Amino acid sequence: MSERRLAWLLMTLSFVVFPISCSRGTARNEIIVAGSTSIQPFADRWAEAFIKGRPGCFVNVQGGGSSAGIQAARSGAADIGTSSRELKADEKDLKEIVVARDGLTIIVHPDNPLRGLRLAEVKQVFTGEIPTWKYLGGPNEAITVVTREEGSGTRGAFQELVMGKSRISKGAIVEDSNGTVREIVAGDPHAVGYISLGLVDDRVRALELDGAKASEGSILEGRYKLVRPFLFVTKGELTGMAMDFVDFVLSPEGQEMIRKEGLLAAR
Numbered sequence: 001m002s003e004r005r006l007a008w009l010l011m012t013l014s015f016v017v018f019p020i021s022c023s024r025g026t027a028r029n030e031i032i033v034a035g036s037t038s039i040q041p042f043a044d045r046w047a048e049a050f051i052k053g054r055p056g057c058f059v060n061v062q063g064g065g066s067s068a069g070i071q072a073a074r075s076g077a078a079d080i081g082t083s084s085r086e087l088k089a090d091e092k093d094l095k096e097i098v099v100a101r102d103g104l105t106i107i108v109h110p111d112n113p114l115r116g117l118r119l120a121e122v123k124q125v126f127t128g129e130i131p132t133w134k135y136l137g138g139p140n141e142a143i144t145v146v147t148r149e150e151g152s153g154t155r156g157a158f159q160e161l162v163m164g165k166s167r168i169s170k171g172a173i174v175e176d177s178n179g180t181v182r183e184i185v186a187g188d189p190h191a192v193g194y195i196s197l198g199l200v201d202d203r204v205r206a207l208e209l210d211g212a213k214a215s216e217g218s219i220l221e222g223r224y225k226l227v228r229p230f231l232f233v234t235k236g237e238l239t240g241m242a243m244d245f246v247d248f249v250l251s252p253e254g255q256e257m258i259r260k261e262g263l264l265a266a267r
Contacts, residue, residue: 031242034062035069035082036153037177038196039230042100042258043082049257050248059245063177066153070094073233079242081233084153084196085160097232099249101264103197104157104226105206105214107182109189114138116208119225123162125192128169133190145172146184146193154178157228158194198262216264230263 033043040063047059064072066083070091073081087096106122108114114136117125124130126145134140147168148155159168175181178195185191186203197214200206206214209224218224238246248254255265 029056030058031079032060033080034072034078036066036084037063038084038154039082046249065151067151073235083231085156094233098229098266099232100230100258100266102228103214103219105197105200106194107185107204107206108192110205111189119209126168127166141190144188144191146181146191147172149174149176161226
C-alpha cells in the first residue's frame with residue numbers, strides 16, 4: 001500500500017463513529033444483577049437507561065431477596081448482588097457500594113384516623129403486645145400486621161431499626177414483596193405494614209414516627225430515623241460492563257433517576 005493511500009485510509013477512519021461498546025476489557029455482552037426486591041424496580045430503570053446507545057448489551061435484573069443476592073454475588077451466579085440492608089459481619093468479605101439510601105415507612109390505610117406513632121409503639125404492634133387500634137386511639141378493631149419474609153432486606157432493616165432482639169408476631173401476614181404489602185394495606189382499613197418510602201402512593205398513608213414525617217427533608221435533617229442503604233455487592237473488584245453499569249448508576253444521570261422515585265442519593 002502506498003504512503004498516500006495509507007494516509008487517506010487513516011484519515012477516513014478517524015471520522016468513523018463507533019457505537020458504545022458493551023464493556024471494557026471483556027467480550028461479555030450481558031451482566032446479571034440479582035437480589036433485593038426493594039432495589040429491583042430501580043435496577044430495572046437503571047438497566048433500561050444504561051443499554052440505550054449500547055447495541056447488543058443486556059442487563060439481566062432478578063429478584064430473590066437481599067440474602068439471595070449476597071449469596072449470588074459470592075458464588076458468582078450474579079455479577080452484582082443487591083441488598084437493601086447492611087451486610088452482616090460474616091458477609092463483609094464482599095465489596096459493597098452504596099448506590100442509594102431509602103427511608104423505611106410504616107403504612108396504614110388512608111381511612112385509619114391515626115397520623116403517627118412512637119417507635120416503641122410500632123415495636124409493640126409488630127410483636128402483638130398491642131392487639132387492637134383502640135390502645136392507640138383508633139377504633140376497637142384487631143390490627144392486621146403485615147410483614148416481609150425472612151431473608152428480605154426490608155425485613156432485615158426493620159428488624160434492626162425497630163424490633164431489635166424482639167420477634168415479629170407469628171400471627172403476622174408474611175409477603176414476598178413491598179408491592180404486595182402495600183396492596184394488602186391498601187385493601188384493609190385495619191392493616192399496618194412497612195415498605196420503602198419510594199413506593200408510598202395515595203392508596204396508603206405513611207405514619208409519622210416520634211413526630212417526624214416520613215420525608216426526604218426529615219431524613220436529611222436527621223429527625224426521621226428509619227433509613228437504610230441500598231447496596232451493590234460484588235466478589236472483588238468489578239471490570240468491564242459491570243463496572244460501566246456501576247459508573248452509570250453513580251453518575252448524575254443515574255442518581256437523578258432515583259431521586260425522582262423518592263429515594264435519596266448515595267452521597
